Amino acid sequence: MIITLDKFFPLFDDGSRDEAAEINFKLYEEIRRYHESLLRELERLYKIAERARSLGLDPKPHVEIPVARNMAERVEKLLDINGIARKIEDYENAGLSRVEICFRIAKDIVSGEFGNLDKETAMDKAVRAAVAIQTEGVVAAPIEGIAKIRLDRNLDGSEFVKIYYAGPIRSAGGTAQVISVLVADYVRRLLGLNRYIPTEEEILRYCEEIPLYKKVANLQYLPSDDEIRLIVENCPVCIDGEPTEDAEVSGYRNLPRVETNRVRGGMALVIAEGIALKAPKLKKIVDKIKIDGWEWLDKLINKDSGGSETKDESKDAVKPKDKYLADIVAGRPVFSHPSRKGGFRLRYGRARNSGFATVGLNPATMVIAGGFIAIGTQLKVERPGKAGSVIPVTSIDGPTVRLKNGDVVRVNSYDEAVKIRDSVEKILDMGEILINFGDFLENNHPLIPAGYCYEWWVQEVRGKIPESDYTRIDEDTALSLCDNYGVPLHPDYTYLWHDISAEDALYLRDYIVKNGKIEGKYGKSSLIIKFDRKAKEILEDLLVEHKIREGYIVLERWKVLARCLGLNEDLKIQKDVKLDELGEHPDGLEFARKASCIDIRAKAPSRIGARMGRPEKSKERMMSPAPHMLFPLGEAGGKTRDLKKAVDYTKGYNATKGEIEVELPLRACPECGRESFYLKCSCGAFTEQHYLCPACGIRTRDEVCERCGRETTGYKLWKVNVRELYHRALENIGERDSNGTIKGVIGLTSRNKFPERMEKGILRAKNKVYVFKDGTVRYDMTDLPVTHFRPKEIGLTVEKLKELGYEYDYLGNDLRNEDQIVELKPQDLILSKSAGEYLFRVSKFVDELLVKFYGLEPFYNAEKPEDLIGHLVIGLAPHTSAGVLGRIIGFADVNAGYAHPYFHAAKRRNCDGDEDCVMLLMDGLLNFSREFLPDKRGGQMDAPLVLTAILDPKEVDGEVHNMDVTDSYPLEFYLATLRCAHPKEFSGVIERVEDRLGDERKYFGLKFTHDTDDIALGIKSSAYKTLKSMQDKVSHQMELARKIRAVDEHDVAERVIKTHFLPDIIGNLRAFSRQEFRCVNCNQKFRRIPLAGKCTRCGGSLTLTVHEGSIVKYLDLSKTLAETYNVSDYTRQRIRLIEVETQSLFESELKRQIKIDEFF
Template identity: 45%
Template structure:
């Protein structure tokens, strides 16, 4: 693989590879010592997608061909082209072998070689006989196919269809009973586990009747179907979770996406998807739009905003160093005001443009507008100030802006929505109008004069949420102000105006049971076409006959007024941010079985004082009875349960059963090997869950106990955290010195 990059970048990548090589060499050396079941690291290294696919599912030598095809094709096209080629090349090895290899390799390409779907999500691919004695293709799916996502699930069926044609197989012809089985099974699976989308009986019928590949699978749940049992071509009466996922969340939910690839690649025989999507469009066109983020809301996970409702997140286009790749930004004060439910990394389910996003902070957008307990209405754009007043918040009136990169709309194939009126747009309009940048004071009079002189919209600072009011409400407000003119002209409003000011986003404070506007009365009066005359308020403009609130305000004010918040995005909390060590309950230091000898805390230290109650070792401390495998050492010919002895790995002598184990001897050897003087408290486990029941060596337990490390059930030390994109960072943020940053290859700021 040729790397196209500058010399500096080549040096940087070369250093990363060298460091990775050093790590692998160290791990390989440690593995060869024989303290682990495997003598080599289990995780193969791969430089790119092609190498990952070859290492994951094969066939050997496929990587160069994947690279060559991928140069001029997208991932989906590459998968289809490779599938056809593999079918032809491997036909001599058998039709089923060629079919299975082509499907697995193509699915691995679609999932970028990093998911378990191609290996565990597809149990097998085989052929079966139709009622007319023709052979068709069948894919047996399992639960892990969920990891592939709906699009890849559906495309795996499309790929199988392309391959079966190449191999001369006929289409799958379902029996009426098999179609009815799907209709019963999918809703049952929804109730038992979960599905993002549950197709109707007619939708299932359309897809199942016409799909050229048999979508089946192994039993994944203990629940059985009531009808359509013991079918000749369905091996189980239990729920086939993988088949339900592929049919419902794959072909049904992603039909439109699959159809795009069908049309682009000119694949015949899939017109049933066009019929399906057209029928679905007809049935849903008259219905109220369903907002997926409000479905399946869990207790304890709040809804932050309802769809398109005033007070919800206001759309603003832009990006920060933490935004993009399904990550968006909100103001840190918003996080604080929402009781820190949306922390950095929290998954937030959103109305648009996609299904969900990860929360990241941006302090240069607008924060939440809140009403304090003393009646003051302010916007929290300063995080430090927000920390002071957070306990005084009575109501959140507006949740603030959400910064969304344009790429999120493009990636999710969602039309661009109107952006909120902000300083970015105001500056862009001035620049586009070839006007000198504004350098005056940001008071209302100066900005109004600038807008009128250059025919540009009024600055966002004095643009209120007029779009949230209808024209009747605006006219009612004008008339009420005119009636109260003598009182309000001096910036003293009765409390009856409180709710309308909150809706408009006009900031105020309460003094002597009167509302005092922070920006004075001039922005409000002028925008509504009112002026002070003879100690009262009078209308300076005729009312425009229109239903457009923003158009009415623009007419009354005599200057262009933009809609402050044309797009509001609803959101609810998804998965909370979780950054912590993954531990078992209770958390052990070593996967070494102690049975009842370890006491309630499962301590090796306690087991050393315990003694066997039967056999020749009866009464001797440090002898315990546990279920484990018996091994022997090739060097000293002694029997042991340890995987390591005499500086080499021991061999299996007898399968797992209950036997006496001398823990005191094993712990003495382990302390000598680790040069440990005083034995720390080491937590083991009650019993082993694996089939062969091979215990970990106690050396690992001693070292982990010293550093308070806990092992997970698969023998790894795990730390769970959220992946977030970041394009820039400050060395001080991660405790990195400038010298160390240069050593790592960061030469420029």
């Protein structure tokens, strides 16, 4: 591995230093040293690992994770096309855009730059390269998402191109999908092929199949039949696919040119989520590349926008949307119905731990929401996007609740919330939800009116009032500011006047005038009103804090309220307002503005509905059953695949103990001729792979049989004495036979079935860590973003921080204490505490492996998890094939992993509730091998086929480029939200990552608008996970639904029954009467039960795969819900019918109860 840094820093070469601020230069130097240290450390580990691997104890005598400097190299390594990286770099340097590069490379491939290829192969490579370039060489789509490319003939005999897409094409995303089609069209022209001319049946087949795919799997967008027809008729390349689902089409079957009747998921994805959804983007590319034959895209684009764009966008923007409530899951509560009073109040901004598809909540909200919302829990939201992970932000409002004694309090702190949580009777308001501007831009969602907040107010009053700190002011100051300077009322004293009617305001005023008095009895001067239900309800709607004492409503802060009602401090009407002076259907806000003569603003014009999505996660990756090693034990290991059982296994009476028959590679030593399934022969030489033809039985060195041309296999059935192997392994590493189990696997699914050495399993079991299918040990966490941290919140001292290469806080000041806010370096990670504990065990395993197995020095020498700080890890997301180098700098007590948004984007994740994994770098280098990967579609996914050493924000998922990085949004922004402006108006105004990509400032100097006390303050584990039974989950969910004012519990009950319970019951019921059977001994499955009634393989007894229990488990719950809540008759009848059906299936009508003693 030779890698240098000069590629990364082309900046500061022309004296532009004078322009760059001094501080920027300091930070630039720091980041430069940081990158150098990462590379140095990576190289050090690489050398050690190379030495270990050269011993030949692994499938390959070298490290199998190549390091790539940039996108070009990742593409080359992923696709295995020599020289392509240089070409891409050349084009990049020439200033070509990504898309242009795709086409240029495609042309180069066809013209033979990378070897002379036949038409199909050239086409194949060109399309894959385009997808790889477009996806930054990170995801598995280019290798796994395109199964094959073939030529077929039109009815007129001309040739056309078919691309067979497979499931993993999903990971490419819509844009890369359409580019693959476009590149294929471009290449077919170069090759002189005709376009695809579909038959009527084929078109109709698409029309049937795509909706069917939506039904059995899922699609973000389902195009109409007309749209599908338009695409299929006109797309010059045939979009075909491998069958991915079991479901078959029933209408257009057995078409001569469509090879399967099963549903082709990849095809559906490309047409629906690719071409149909990304038509505007596709059109842009087509125009740029100037390729003809795609004019029909206009029809596809106009179809959508033609009518609706003329509509009043502002009205559309704030219309309640209930889509996020679809597919609701039992036990995961709804926190607010769409845009309802009492729901989350929108606040614009980005906290230092938010942005990039997150939602910020006050930790108090998490507690009050029944503990269901934890840090990292996914919320499905009404807008702007679909979902986001929850992060704690203490600088925004918490919820307002009514206690059982009638008091109404705003809860702004976590501790306070914990104190009162058991006495909450009603949650009047869920508090604020922090969403950043960038998320609106990314989702292309019009801005919706901002609530009046401090950031806005302070910009309006700047220059008009004396300089001072106005974050917390008292009532008198608030009023005098308004009166003396004519500025709007401070947001802290702005009540939710728009939520009540003018009549209500009038009622409250008159009631106070009549029944209110000012007293000094309870502390300071308080407004005391005789209890009245309606008056109290109005105060609750306004979110005015008050207490109930001895039959009186007591308001400690009342002066602003009185003023807003037009009363003076003696509770006399100072300014009377008549209803007819106001407009039609006046609301309380109009009344209050008029009555107070103060500029009062709308506090909560936008509310955001939300429900719980999936819970947060922080857990070791375990396959099920979870193996310690990739060594096959067949049936000998029993159900637990236990090596200890296999060691004592005897096949028959005379069989040798521990001798088992399993499939392992066929290798032979060129020196001594002995056969082996390992790389290293017992004589010390390296063995070579041999192959068997399954048809002819002959042995070759080739993957294709020389006699019959069939594919050969690289493995055979071996008789292996695992007892001997085990004892030899123990001896090798100087371990003793211990009591615990050591789990292997039943069989290997890789191409040649290469096994791991048993020593690794023994050491993993000893350290209680589990292996994943590729030989690595992994830890999964929900992704959370963080751009700035306080050393103390992740347990770092200033000294340690300096050791890690941090010298300044985010403002450029020298580091002096642990409370300063420090900007996170892009590849540094703050892992969950439990991740630290697990990785600590992994480090122990790796050290023992190095010492006892490879005979080298220990590497980590960690004695506690904190000792891992500063060590390198690989971050890797599902559906991708490229790991990203990361460095641990601390741990936080949350069930999620905090990292820089760039880091997540480099793995092609955002933070909307997804999770991915980390592994220790040394573990990956030592133990990962491609030889272990399953030989099936998707097997190459989720494996570190290549490692990105230094991440370049330019080459990460583009979504993060929309994240805003300023410290405040301008006044115009807040005003623009009121007219529901499009966020595009502010691109270039509010600074985003994209604006910094041009120079090195992309790595540092990012800012945030909101601070938070502690990134780990809040609920750690969602009640969804801590409550065990579904019954408990549902009853807590419903209790919460009753408490929250913004939630309609009846609707929740109906939805839970309709979208979760009933489909589950019905699905199981249908499955029951067509079910498979399973042998309890050997797990053999039977589609139909054998007549003999027992397993035909081992004679064991058979069991159902779908039981009565799994069918009725939700029936009682559904019945209870339907009885307790107002559920529609339709749903009630469905439950009733299902109940009758289950009785009919599970209760014999003829059973005659006979007592035993009737017989004797």
